[in-house]
Amino acid sequence: MIYLVALILPPLALLFYGKIFQAIINLAIYSLAWIVFIFSLFLGGSPGFVLWLIAALHAILVVNDVRKNARAAAILGGDRLMR
Secondary structure, three states: OHHHHHHHOHHHHHHHOOOHHHHHHHHHHHHHHHHHHHHHHHHOOOHHHHHHHHHHHHHHHHHHHHHHHHHHHHHOOOOOOOO
């Protein structure tokens, strides 16, 4: 489910996992993607899609890394909860 959120609203998925700094950077990329997409509607191209794809991939990779680290900590006996 979190991967779907990361695909649709990448900054929100990062905020769910407490990655505030990365969410801010991702929000800048995501906002830029929408701005470029709106302006490119008049030009006929879609470079905004590429920026959105970069934001979505960044969020998916960060979420995957957080989950992987939580799994490793749980295996090693850490007290972090898996999400």
